[in-house]
Amino acid sequence: MKFLNKLERKFGRYAVPNLMLYIIILNAAGLLITIMYPQAQYYLCWSTSAILHGQIWRIVSFILVPYTTSPVNFLIFAFLYYSISQTLERVWGSFRMDMYIITGLLGTIVAAFLVYFVFGVEMGMQVSISYLSNSLFLALAATFPDVQFLLFFIIPVKAKWMALLSVVMYLYDLMQVVNGLGWMPYGFAMLIMIVFSLINFILYFLGTRDLQRINPREVHRRRDFQKKMGEREQSGRPLHKCTVCGRTDKDFPDLEFRYCSKCDGAYEYCSEHLYTHKHIVAHSYDKQ
Template identity: 30%
Template sequence: MSWQDRLERRFRRLAIPNLAGFLAGFQGALWLLIQLMPRRVGQDSILEAFVLIPDKVRDGEVWRLVTFVFLPPGNGLLAIFYIYLFWLMGTALEGYWGTVRCNFYVLISVLATIAVAFLLPDGRPATNMFIGSSVFLAFAYLFPNFTLSIYFILPIRIKWLALLTWLGYGFVLIEGDWPSRAYVLASICNFLLFFGGDILGRMRYGKHAMETAFHKVTEGHKPFHTCAICGLTEHDAPLEDFRICSRCDAGIFEYCSQHLKNHEHRVKES
C-alpha cells in the first residue's frame, strides 16, 4: 500500500469535497468585491490584507496564513479566465485522484509556500501564484492532450504550455535569486512527491526500450558472411566473393577469395 493510499484511508472524513470550487468561489467573490470597491477607498489595501507577510503574521495577523490562498490572480477581466481554469483543472484532479489525494496535493503546496515565506530572511510576501501553477502542472501531466484556446482563438495542447512553465522554472532556478528559487521548489515539491516515482519508472522503461531497440538494430546489421581465417565480412568488402570449402567437413566454414584455396582444411577426427 502506497503512502497516498494510507493517507486516503486515514483522512477521508476530513477531506473537503470540491476543494477547487471552494477556492475558486472565494477568489471570484474577492475579485468582484475589488471591482465594486471605489478606487479612492483603495483596492490595493484590500489585497494587501490577504497577502501572506511573515512579519505581520508575527505581529498577530494570523489570518494571513489562510487568506492568501483566496487571492484572485489579478484585477482585470483575465483573472476570471484564470479562476475558471483553476476550477476546471482542480475538479479534474479530484475526479482522477479522489477528494483526499487532491486535498493533500493542494495542502502540501500551501504548507511549502508558508514554510518558505517564514524561512526566507527578507520576509518576502507570498501569494497563491505557485499553488495554482502546481495544480496546472499536475493537470498537464495527467491530461497532456487537453486543448486550451488561448484568448478563445488559438488552440494549443496544454502539455506545451506546461513545457514553457518548466523552462521558466528552470531559468529561475539557474538565474534567479535564492528567494525565487525557494518558491519555485516549494511549488513543485508536491508534483515531485505525487509523480516522481512514475517519472523515474518511465525513464527506466525508456532506457530499457532504447537498449532493446539498439540491440535489435545491431543484430540486424550482423554480417552474413565471415571469412574463417581473416574475419573479413561483406561489410568490409561488399564485392568480395565468399565461398564454403567443400573439403572442410568439420563444420560449415566460409572463406574469402584469398583464403579459399590457401587454408588448412578442417576435417573430422576419425
C-alpha cells in the same frame, strides 16, 4: 504511492469534494474586497514579519489576495482552473485532490518562512495561489499531455507544450530577479520559492513515474539481455522455439511465442499450443 494509499484508506472519508472551488470563491471574495477597499489588500497579503508579531491570520488570508484585479481575467482564471481541478478530481478522487492542493499551499507557506529566516527576504505578494494554480495545470499536462487548449481562444495548443511554456516563464521570472537584484540573496530566495511552492507537482510526478527503469541493477539487466539477444541473432539461432511443435520465430516470423507461468521452468510455446499443452510440473505432467 503506497504512503498516499495508506492515508486514503485511513482518512479518505474526511475528503472535501470540490476544494478548489472553495479556494476560488475565497479568491473572488478577496477581489470584491480589493475593489471596494483597495487598502484592504495590505492587511490580507503575506508578511512573515507581521505574522511573527501576532498577525497570524495572514497565514490563511493570503488565499484571498486576488489572482488578478481584472474581473474579466478573473472569470477566465476561475473557469479554467475550476475545470482543471474537476478533471483531475474525477481521475484522482477527492482525497488525492485535497492532498495535492494542501501540499501546494503548505509548500508555499514553508518557502515564505524559509527564505525569510535564511536570507531575510520578505516575499510579500509573491506568496499567492498563483503557484497552486500553475501546479494544477502542470499536473493536468502530466496526466493528459495531448489534451488541447485554445490559446487566445483561437490557436489549438497541446497541454504539454503549454506546460513547457509555463516552466520557461518560471525561469524567465527567476532570471529577471537575478539580473535586477543578483543571486544573493534574492535569486536564491526566488528559486526556493518556486521549488517549494511546486513541491506538490514534484512529488506527484516522481510518484507516478516508473523509476525502476533507471535503477542501476535494472539497467544492467537490460543491457545483458540485449547483449545476449544480439549474440544469438549473430549466431543464427532462433530467439523463440515452441516446446511442443518445435517451430521457431525464424521459420515462422508471424507466429507469437509466450512462456507458460504454470510450467515448472522456462518453457516457451507458440500461440497454438500455449493453452492446449500439458503443464510440466516437477517431473510430472498435469493436464490443463
